[in-house]
Amino acid sequence: MTTAISNTTKFDAAGFEALLAERAGEPAWLTERRKVSWQAFEAANWPSSKDEEWMRTDIRLFKLDAFKPTAGVPVAIAGEQPLLSHGVDLGGRVESVNGAATLSELDGEIIAKGVVFGSLSEAVTQHGDRLQKAFDREVVSPTYDRFAMLNDACWTGGVVLYVPKGVRIEKPLHAVSRLSGAGATDMTKTIVVLEEGAEATLLMESASTDAESAGLHNGTIEIVVGRGAKLRYVNLQNWNNRTWHFAHQKAVVGKEAQLQWTIGALGARLAKVNQRVALAGADAEAQVNGVMFTQGKQHLCYNTHQHHEAPYCRSDLLYKNALQDSSRTVWRGMIQVDEAGQRTDAYQRNDNLMLAATARADSIPGLEIEADDVRCTHGSTSGRVDDTMIYYAMSRGYTRQEAVRMIVTGFFQQVFDRITIDSVREALGEAIGQRVQDLPNQ
Amino acid sequence: MSEFIPVGPITDFADPSSTLVEVDDESVALIHAAGSFYALDDVCTHDGGPLSDGPLHEDENPPAIACPRHGAKFALTTGAALTMPATQPTRVHEVKVEDGQVLVKLTV
Numbered sequence: 001m002t003t004a005i006s007n008t009t010k011f012d013a014a015g016f017e018a019l020l021a022e023r024a025g026e027p028a029w030l031t032e033r034r035k036v037s038w039q040a041f042e043a044a045n046w047p048s049s050k051d052e053e054w055m056r057t058d059i060r061l062f063k064l065d066a067f068k069p070t071a072g073v074p075v076a077i078a079g080e081q082p083l084l085s086h087g088v089d090l091g092g093r094v095e096s097v098n099g100a101a102t103l104s105e106l107d108g109e110i111i112a113k114g115v116v117f118g119s120l121s122e123a124v125t126q127h128g129d130r131l132q133k134a135f136d137r138e139v140v141s142p143t144y145d146r147f148a149m150l151n152d153a154c155w156t157g158g159v160v161l162y163v164p165k166g167v168r169i170e171k172p173l174h175a176v177s178r179l180s181g182a183g184a185t186d187m188t189k190t191i192v193v194l195e196e197g198a199e200a201t202l203l204m205e206s207a208s209t210d211a212e213s214a215g216l217h218n219g220t221i222e223i224v225v226g227r228g229a230k231l232r233y234v235n236l237q238n239w240n241n242r243t244w245h246f247a248h249q250k251a252v253v254g255k256e257a258q259l260q261w262t263i264g265a266l267g268a269r270l271a272k273v274n275q276r277v278a279l280a281g282a283d284a285e286a287q288v289n290g291v292m293f294t295q296g297k298q299h300l301c302y303n304t305h306q307h308h309e310a311p312y313c314r315s316d317l318l319y320k321n322a323l324q325d326s327s328r329t330v331w332r333g334m335i336q337v338d339e340a341g342q343r344t345d346a347y348q349r350n351d352n353l354m355l356a357a358t359a360r361a362d363s364i365p366g367l368e369i370e371a372d373d374v375r376c377t378h379g380s381t382s383g384r385v386d387d388t389m390i391y392y393a394m395s396r397g398y399t400r401q402e403a404v405r406m407i408v409t410g411f412f413q414q415v416f417d418r419i420t421i422d423s424v425r426e427a428l429g430e431a432i433g434q435r436v437q438d439l440p441n442q
Numbered sequence: 443m444s445e446f447i448p449v450g451p452i453t454d455f456a457d458p459s460s461t462l463v464e465v466d467d468e469s470v471a472l473i474h475a476a477g478s479f480y481a482l483d484d485v486c487t488h489d490g491g492p493l494s495d496g497p498l499h500e501d502e503n504p505p506a507i508a509c510p511r512h513g514a515k516f517a518l519t520t521g522a523a524l525t526m527p528a529t530q531p532t533r534v535h536e537v538k539v540e541d542g543q544v545l546v547k548l549t550v
Contacts, residue, residue, distance in 0.1 A: 049492055056490055061464050269467070297467065 011064050011154065014041075019069050019154055023121075033135065034190075037142050037152035037200040042139075044146040056330045056362055057272050057301040062244055067185045070099040070156040079199070081095035082176045083427040084203040084236055091171030092117045096198040098184045099157040101231040106173075113167045120158030121190055131160070131238035131290075134191050136231050139222035140248045144274075147246045151187055151218050158189040161182075163198035165226075172201040172421070173276050178214035179208045179243060190221040194229040194257075201232040201421065208240035208267070215243040223251035223259070227281060230258045232247055234424050239267035247273045255310070257283025262419055265300050265436075276305040279313035279341075289415050290319035291428055293435050294327035301330035306348065317348040320415045322408055322432075323359035331430070337369045344374040352382040353411050405436045446538060446545035455479070455544060460507060462494040465546045470535060473507060473518055474544065475500035476491040479516040482507070488514050488528040500518045 009015040010038040016038050020031060046062075047054040086092070092106035094117070101119030116123065124131055130411060132358045142152035173305035177186050186206070194200060218238065225231050231251075239245060245268040253259045265271060277286045286306070294300055321329045333348045352361035363380035385407050412432055419425045449463040455474040462484055463472045469484040471494035486509035496510040506515040506524055514528030521534040537546040541544050 058469060058490070058492065060462055060492070061467070061469055 009069050009184045011069060011150065013083060013437055015069050015370045016093075016153065017093040017157075018175060021175060027127045027132070029132055030128060030135070033142075034153045034201045037149050038154075039177060040143055040150035041146060041153055043430065046146050053303060054272070057270065057299065059270065059272070062270070064216075066183055066214065067156055067310070068183050070185055070187065072194060080207060082174065082205055082207070082322055083238065083431060084205050084234060084424055085172075085174040085429060086423060088174070088203075088423045089171055090174050091169055092173045094118055094175040095178070095187070096157040096176075096188070097178045097180055099155075099186045099188055101157050107171070109340040110169055110171075113169075114164040115167060115169060116162040117173055119432050120160040120191060121156055123160045124184045125128070126358065131191070134222070134224075136226070137222075138222045139224065139250050139252055144248060147218050148220065148248050151189065151220050151248070155187050155189045155220075157186070159204065160190075161200065161202055163191045163194045163200050163229075167195075168195040168199040169201070172203050172423075175202070175204045175337075176208045177204075177217075177309040178212070179206075179217070179239060180210075182213040184213065184215045186215065186217040186219065188217075188219045190219070192221075192223040192231065192233070194225050194231050196227040196254075197229060198226065198395070198435045199230045203234045203240055203421075203424065205236040205238060206267075207238050207289060208243060208349075211240045212242060213240070215239060217243060218246045219248075221247070221249040225251065225253045225257040225259050227254045228256045229254065232260045234262045234421065234437075235263075235433075236264040236427070237271065238264070239266055241267060241269055241298055243268050245271035247271075249273065250276040250278065251286070252278045252280050253286050254286040256283045257281065257285070260289075260420065261286065263291070263302075264431070265290070265292040265302070268300060269298065270304075271300040273301070274303045274305070275316060276307065278307040278309055279315060280309050282310045284310065285313065286315045287418065288315070289418050290317075291331055291391075291412060291415055291432065292319070292321040293320070293432050294323075294329055295324040295435065296327060297325070298327040299330075300328075304331070304348070305334045306333075306346055308335070308337040308346060308374075309342040310340060311342045311344070313341065314345045315347070318415055319350040320353075320412055321350070322353040322355060322411060323361055325354045326356070328360045330364075332364040332366070333378065334368065335378065337371045337374050337376060339370040341371045342373045344371060344376065346372075346374070346376045346380045351411070353408065354382060354384050355408070408436045409433065443549040444530040444550055446536070446547045448543045448545050450544055452542050452544055454537055458498050458500050460494045460496070460498055462492070463546065465535070465548055468548060470546055470548075471507065472537070472544065473498065475505055475518065479539065479544060481537045481538040482516060482518070482521050483533040483535075485532060486511065486514055486516075486528060487523065487532050488512060493532070
């Protein structure tokens with residue numbers, strides 16, 4: 001079993017030149033774009049605790065030199081069965097290892113409708129000029145911070161989904177990214193475009209092939225949901241607990257369009273994710289669901305942003321976190337309503353269940369409202385498992401441990417009830433249920 | 443069971459100085475002051491600030507280090523919170539010098 005990692009290259013000037021040489025088949029505009037981003041990366045500093053966004057997330061132990069750019073010919077690795085696709089009749093699937101595509105399949109009847117789904121690396125060499133528009137849109141700014149610059153310069157692999165106007169895909173599409181071996185990197189871009197009236201379900205997940213190898217994910221996700229289109233998007237982060245995970249994710253939801261975006265965050269040593277939703281057209285709707293379960297010394301930081309740019313839009317965000325051991329979560333949520341966003345209906349909520357006295361959860365909801373006719377509400381709770389509930393369950397014959405497990409499972413039920421895809425609900429339930437089974441006596 | 447883990451030669455740590463070192467995936471503030479070494483969690487228990495970036499007060503009794511964010515002081519020997527806004531101690535770890543190498547053993 002071998003991987004596509006070169007042993008000598010690093011993320012330095014020579015490594016970047018090697019990456020460009022290997023990707024000589026890419027269109028000229030993309031190569032130029034990579035060079036501009038690389039220059040910006042070299043000139044920039046890493047974020048520090050002096051930056052407001054990073055003051056609760058310490059990355060001083062992160063050393064980029066410990067990781068290698070993806071190079072060489074990808075080799076498929078037999079990983080565990082993906083969680084989200086179990087028992088699902090898929091319309092297409094994409095697999096990658098260490099940021100290099102190893103599998104790309106799509107049903108013939110879906111291809112016939114003009115849908116494009118596969119590796120972004122391959123797509124840019126085949127349909128580069130058509131994809132330029134999607135890159136130029138810069139849904140995620142390539143200069144947002146040094147991680148975004150690095151991604152824009154050195155991305156490999158990735159996923160692209162394009163659904164033409166009025167096309168409805170019944171079967172879910174699935175993509176899994178794997179990290180294999182010490183120093184492995186997954187530096188991917190995901191681009192999703194649904195044209196007017198299109199519908200699709202995209203399930204994406206990540207996994208490590210072993211529990212001990214330190215890996216790096218530095219990715220971006222850019223989603224455009226066109227007028228009246230509907231996208232159900234699921235992203236399950238399930239790296240091992242030695243992986244650094246940095247991500248910039250943004251969806252732009254058009255007029256009368258609907259987005260249901262579900263995030264599961266279970267793995268990673270340290271995760272720092274910016275998840276943004278822009279409601280750009282009138283009467284757009286976004287539902288954001290988040291589930292986190294942390295243990296050991298994990299540190300997961302999610303910054304969410306609901307941006308109401310147009311009137312009559314609705315956004316509803318619910319994050320539920322359970323924390324064990326000395327793990328830590330940080331959630332910073334912002335609802336921003338522009339002056340044009342009249343009759344906005346926006347909600348954000350974060351609930352934290354503290355399963356150990358040494359765990360820590362930071363919840364920082366925020367509102368920035370410039371319109372004068374809106375309904376914007378937010379809430380946050382943090383608490384331990386209620387002794388009264390344990391007492392009641394024990395009086396009914398359950399052991400203390402059974403009672404705690406039942407209460408933790410019930411804590412997540414509220415967010416599971418919002419997820420409309422059966423396989424996702426079952427997969428998240430199973431993954432969390434496994435961790436709940438391992439809970440020690442409280 | 444944790445063990446003593448080398449973090450670098452003694453010459454890497456001037457006296458006085460405070461340095462961030464990585465010990466078994468954890469951030470530790472290694473402090474060299476008045477001829478002695480001290481090791482504390484590099485985390486202010488008030489707001490998570492990086493103690494190793496803060497000013498040393500090695501001449502005070504007890505010798506201390508302050509958080510750069512809000513000025514909370516922690517005793518180098520015990521990790522006790524000496525001033526507000528911190529109220530909880532930070533962990534201290536064992537340090538020893540052998541053959542010119544500084545070694546740290548994490549407190550579990």
